Every structure is written in structure tokens, then in C-alpha cells.
Amino acid sequence: MPARQDEPTGRPPTVREATFALLRSLGMTTVFGNPGSTELPMFREFPADFRYVLGLQESVVLAMADGFAQAGRRPAVVNLHSAAGVGHAMGSLFTAWRNRTPLVIVAGQQARSLLGGEPYLLNDQAAELPKPYVKWSREPARAEDVPAAIARACYLAMSPPHGPTLVSVPADDWDRPCGPVEPRTVSTTLRADPEALERVGRALAGAARPAFVVGAAVDQDGAFAEVVELAERHRAAVWAAPMSSRCAFPETHPLFAGFLPPVREEIVARLTGHDVVLSLGAPVFTYHVAGGGPVLPPGTALHQLTDDPATAAWTPVGDALLTGIRLGVRDLLAFDPAVPRELPPPRPAPAPVPDTDVITQPLLMRTLADLRPTRSVIVEEAPSSRPVMCEYLPNERPESFYTCASGSLGHSLPAAVGMALGRPGERVIAVVGDGSAMYSIQALWSAAELGLPLTVLVVNNGRYATVDRFADRFGLGKAVGTAIGGLDFAALARAQGCAAGRVEHPARLARALRTALASPRPYLLDVRVGD
Template sequence: MDGEVTVREAVVDVLRAHGMTTVFGNPGSTELPMFRDFPADFRYVLGLQESVVVGMADGYAQATGGPAAVNLHSAAGVGHAMGALFTAYRNRTPLVVLSGQQARSLLAGEPYLFSAQAAELPRPYVKWSAEPLRAEDVPAAVARACHVALAPPRGPVLVSVPADDWDRHASPVPHRVVSGAGRGDPELLAVVGEALATARRPVFVVGSEVDRDGAFADVVALAEAHRAAVWAAPMSHRCAFPESHPLFAGFLPPVRERIVELLTGHDVVLSLGAPVFTYHVAGSGPHLPPSASLYLLTEDPGTAAWAPLGTAVVTGVRHAVRALLDHPPRGPRATPPPRDLPPREAPGAVITQSYLVQTLADVRPPNCVIVEEAPGTRPVMTERLPNDRPESFYTCASGALGHGLPAAVGVALARPRDRVVAVVGDGSAMYAVQALWSAAELGLPLAVVVVNNRGYATVENFARRFGVEKPPGTRLGGLDFAGLARAQGCAGVVVERPEDLAPALRAAFAAERPHLVEVVVA
């Protein structure tokens, strides 16, 4: 009929209108009709396992600030990707997943490689999922998925498409513009501004929404105007404040009693783009010091609803912070004391975690972007590897391993002018080591630092909280990360002596192709 196109052509137009001309995937039989006459202006980025695919797309979308398209196989592929989808959901990353489904003509039975409840399988870790009832409804469902993925709070969505839908006819979907982050209630923001202006000793807690919403410089200006100490929220996965700034106080731990202790003495706590609070161990007692009042600014109505106390404003963080700049302090305030930092470590006979991180800070280039998944090294990084720029640090918000290495590939693909450095633990690296192949195929100038302590050190440390001195299954041995890198087309070297560390890192940072440095630490 006049005005009709194929489902495939209509979906391609929807993706193109949203800037999603890069498709991350690992194709299976049920997706092949999607790629007939694959458009010349699109590129397909191949990952060797579905969790790697989603991790690369996650890093790419975070680094570009826009959505990313993902192609997954039916039940088996989506199942492989679920851990990475969980991380993307926690990272608030806008991913549009198109998953294959067996042909509609076969779905009356139980055909090979079908998904029995395709829309239910990824829940609850997608914002929306659907398998349209008719082939002609697929383009409109994909368009809806794009808008849902981009609506605050952002996140992944999934549309399951039967294999025989792609060649059916459908009507084109007109491109629409849907508004982004909302502006908070001006009267309630004025209440927050008044509380901040009259506070005796305010303190800020900043989270990942600050970086996502482009509010980094505005938060610095607000903190300086109020001489407020600034803490990073527990488990925050992006840099929301310059960590070398005199007002930066450090990183709040995910422990209720410890947070209360660290915030004691402050009368107003302003949380900017962060949940209050993310805990990792059970606790008791108050969530804040008794004398403190909490004000929470977030784009996420769910976060605002479950916050245990305080006044919450659902708003875009950048808009809210700019409104608060109209409420300067009413009286003088003392400058918060400087943050205590450890002294420099001299080289010894072996490489310690501290010496590794210190050296990395010394030799990294000025345009360095860190992608981290080294849980045992992260506490040292918070002390010795400060990040001072927006969009300069990415890590995993979910705690699920396997994100860091593929995410670094995605960030490097999106940011070719920056030097992307993946810092991953030995245990973490093995969850998605296939990402090195994609980095080599793409020819990315990615530096990978594998911290090899021959075990799941974080699990061993955490076990002591439960009175478990020697947990089983935490020791790793016989892994040759440099060899794994070389086998997949990357350069790979092993460093065991402190005097060799800085030269090896500099060589990795200068390389034009993926370069892995395996650092054996004590």
C-alpha cells in the first residue's frame, strides 16, 4: 500500500532519528532478517558474548550522553546479558535492546530457540519491555522504547521481534521530541534555598546524576559559595566533584553508623543526584545525626519516594543547583578542614596496591578517562588517584562483575580524543575478557591495567564481617593476562618490579592500539 515500508526500514529510520547508528551485538539466527540490506551509515560492533555486548553499549552510551542500540539473541542471548542489563539499569544508561524471537508462524508450539515469555524475561531490570502483537506494530514499539529509555531516570528497554516480522509492511513512524529532565517545584526549591542560606554548617552529598546532567561546574560554584564540605555518595559510579578540591571531604562508606559519624556537626545535608543512602551492610539507629535536616534533589521519583527521611524535590539537578545559587549564605562560615590523605609511598621490593595507584596518578596523561572495576583497589584509588574533571571516571553501580572491561571499550569508541584507561582486578577481568578482542578489532588506543593479586581479595576482606576467616573459592592462580591479551590481538606485558611499573604504564598510554599491563601486586 502507498506510504508503507518494511518493518526493517521503519525501525532503521527510528534508530537513525535518535542517533543510534552504532549497533552493539552478537547475532543469532532469529535476528538475521534484521540485517538484510544493512544501511551504509550504520556500523555493527561485535562482541563475543552478550554480557560484553551490553557492557560495551553501556560505556558508549554513558560517554556519548545518548542512547545506544543493542542486538541480542532470543532467550539464550538475553539470559547471558542479564547481569549486564542489571548494571545498565543501575547505571541509568539508555539502551534500546532489540532481541530476536522465533518466527510467529512457529510460536503456536515450542520451537527451537524461542523465548517463552520474551517481554517478561528481562524484568525487573528494564524500564519497559514488549513483544508487539502484530508485525506492523514493531516500529511504533521501538519508537516508544527510545522515548522511555531517554526519559528520566534513564535506563534500558527491550523489544522482542519475531524473525518473520522484519519483511512485513508497516507505516513509517514520525519522529517526535519528548522533553527531558523536569524542573522542580520552584516553591519547594525556594524552601531548600532558604535552609541552605541560613545553615550554620552545611554539607553536600553528591552522586552520579551530577555528572550525567552536566551540573559539575554548577555544583562546584554552589559549594564554594556556601563553603560546604562535599562528600561523594556511597557507591557513586561517576565523578561528581573535583576530588583535589579543598572542599572535597572524601567518599562516604555504605555503612549507616559510619555515615552518621562523618556527618555529625552539620545542620543541613544537601544530597545532589544521589540516593540517601546506599548501604552494603546491615545497620541500626538513625540515618543522619539528630540535629541535621536533609534535602534531597533527584531526577528519580522512586529515589525520592523511598528516601527514609527529609524533604525531596524531583528535579533535574543542573536546574535545581542553578536555582539554589540565587540563595547565598546569610552570614560568615568557617572553611571546612582539609581532607587527610596518606603520605607518598616509597618503592619497595614488591609492588603494593598503593604504589601502583600512586604511580598511575603520576604518569597518566591529562586527558585520561578512568573506567574502574577493581574492587580491592578502589579504596586506594579514592585516596591516591583523584579525578577532577566531569566525565572522567566510570564504574559499575550494581556491584555485578564483568562491566569494566567492555565498558572501557565502549567509552574508548565514543571518546577517540581521550586516553581511556581500564583498571580492572584479575577476578573482574575474567568475567568479560573477550572484550579485548573487540578492542583489537576496532583498533582502539585503550590501556588496560590488570591488578593481579591472585584472588578475590574483596570477598576475603568482606568475609571477615561474617566471621569467616578463610572462605573457599577465592584464590586464583595460573592466569596469564598478558598472554590472553596477545592471543586476542592486543599488546600485553607483565610487570612485577616497582622500577618497571612507570615505563610500562607510559608505553601503554602512548600506544595506538589496545595495550594491557598485568601488574602483579603483593
């Protein structure tokens, strides 16, 4: 029996042995991949305490790792195949960059002994290919430098703001001898300058009608409870930041004011009347359509807490403080309001769901809200359904909602697979549009192979509805290429080993959802919706 790779053998460890020992010490024992020839030497005598998760295409592989890393709050390891594999994964890499997900990508490369020529499968500029959507990328100059480069990639991935990193490794490096790389403690805590934070605290204490804008970094940094406490202390109206990818405040709380739209003029209208706006873990602001005019209402002061220096640098108005969100909010709890404040007006209740002879999106989301398990997790990628979800499917807990921060389709179905793998014992529910699902439908095979209790709801309206709506905004009338009818999602799911069903009539919706939510294995429900 061969010695375990972290056991002494009387010889120097190989690059492979040193790398797996390092990853083991960091708790990174799950590898997501789709193997190619240039990666095979990495997996010689693959350690028994490691797990290899196979995806059927590299974009699916990387998105599964994204969900798994977000679930576990630590980097996930992704193995990609040379230039082609990294190229296939670029859409998901862009999303991981926008999601601020910590990933360590180990990409294959042709053998170092062949790099002087133009060999088959050469990645000619391996460190440049993934840019700008990695925090750091490197192909080490020597084989013995590979484990140290992977260690650096791990620590950088977890430094705020989190993000993906990449190391390109020639195929013949893995068997070369090298020295061991000892794990280190790398503190990544950020705390704001006390004087600057005191100015924010005093401005908040003296505000007559404060408002908060909360973004994904609140949830990423574990600051959910602290933000709730701060909002309650100051009786501040709390808005979700435009296009935020996570739930940062309980959406049924009396102080929750709603979701800011990604439109400059509409944001200004909603924030009018607030004299101080505190932005927590969110850009100021993410826009999706062109606009004009001021960023904030006249006379409104802005203070921003962010862990991202780039975000702080491009913020167009106000003061920006670089800090961990949880620590920054804890420090602000030392400042009490100077004068009593009334509660802000409550958010209007959603409109009643009318009875119709088709399943409408409000009916689907309200029924799902009624039936989903208390500890369930929503992973969403149904762009035309998102406004309806905001009204009828509220999220109330930290780490309970995830979506794609980039707008690049194909992320959330495989991300839900990774999320279910990383959150055993919790029901993960993927809510995806029919168009989104077809970008990465082969993720269902991985879910079936892993036997995950995953529920996939396909919101099937037979078209790219969001594109149709933007066509109206641009005055195009009818957009071309948006009809995608004729797809049988239940058949596609069954062909890959999943249970599946389809529902078209409102009277059968609740029963179909109960079946999908109770399944111990992956279950896809094709929900045919009308406008």
C-alpha cells in the same frame, strides 16, 4: 543498487526500513550485537551508514553498549538473541539498570507464524524475561507496530531516570510492510516545584555548617560546574555518596571532604556537626553492610534533589524534591548564605607511599596518577583497589570516571571498549582486578578488531581480595574459593590481537605504564601487586 532505506521506493516501507530510518533520524547508527538466527532478517541489506560492533558473548555486547551510551549521552542499540541471549546478558543488564544507562535492546524471537506452538528458540515470555531491570519491555502484537514500539523504547530510555528498554521482534516481522514512524521531540526536562525549592534554598542559606553529598546523577545531568559553584558559595563540605559510580565533584578541591563509606554508623560519624545536609543526585544512603541507629546525626536536616521518583519515595528521612539536578542547582544559586562561614577543615593528605620490593596498590595508583594524560578517562572494576584509588588516584573533571554501580563483575572491561569507541581522541584506561577481568576477557578481541587506543591495567593479586576482606568482617577466617593464581593475562591479550606486557618490580613500573598509555592500539599491562 538498492534504494537507501529512507528513500522513497513507491511502496510502503518494511518494518526493517522504517526502523532503520527512525534510528538514523535519532543519531543511533551503531548496533552492538552477537548475531543469532532469529536476528538475521533485521540485517538484510544492512545500511552502509550504520556500524555493527561485534562482541563474543552477549554480556560483553551489552556492557560495550553501556560504555558507548554513557560516552555519547544518548541511547545505544543492542541486538540480543532470543531468550538465551537475553539470559546471557542479564548481569550486564542489571548493571545498566543501576548505572541508569539509556539502552534500546532489540531481542530476537522465533517467527510469528510459529508462535502458536512450541518452536525451537521460542522465548515464551519475552517481555517478562528482562524484568525488573528494564524501564519498559514489549513484544508488539502486530508486525506493523514494531517501529512505533522501538520509538517508544528510545524516548523512555532517555526519560529521567535513564535506563534500558527492550523490544522483542519475531524474525518474520522485519519484511512486513508498515507505515513510517516520524521522529518526535520529547522533552524530558524535570524542574522542582518553586515553593519547595525555595524552602531548600532558605534552609541552605541559613545553615551554619552545611554539607553536600553528591552522586552519579550530578555527572549524568551535566551539573558538575554548577555543583562546584554552589559549594563554593556556601563553603560546604562535599562528600561523595557511598558506592557512587561517577565523579561528581573535583576530588582535589579544597572543599572535597572524601568518600562516604556504605556503612550507616560511619556515615553518621562523618556528617556529625553539619546542621544541613543537601543530597544531590544520590540515594540516602547506599549501604553495603548491615547496621543500626539513625540515618543522620540528631538535629541534622536533610534535603534531597533527585530525578528518580523511586529514590525519592524510599528516602527514609528529610525532604525529597523531584528535579533535574542541573536545573535544581541553578535555582539554588539564587540563595546566598545569610551569615559568613569559615571553610571546612581540609581533607587529610594521603599517607606517603613506602618503598618496598613489590608493587603495592598505593604505588600503582600514585604512579598512574602522575603519568596518565590530562584528558584521560578511568573505567574501574577493581573492588579491592577502590579505596586505594580514592586516596591516590583523584579525578578532577566531569565525565572522567566510571565504574559499575551494581557490584556485578564483568562490566567495566567491555564498558571501557564501548567508552573508547564513543570517546575518540581521549585515552580510556580500564583498571580492573584479575577476578573481574576473567568475567569478560573476550572483550579484548573487540577492542583489537576496532583498533582502539585503550589501556587495560589488570591489578593482579591472584585472588578475590574483596571476598577475603568480607570474610574477616563476617568472622569467617579464611574464605573458600578465593585463590585464582596462575593466569597469564598478557598471553590472553596477545591471543586476541592486543599488545601486552607484565610488570612485577617497582623500579620497572613507570616505564611499563608509559608504554601502555602511549600505545595507539589496545594494550594490556598485567601488574603483579603485593599486599
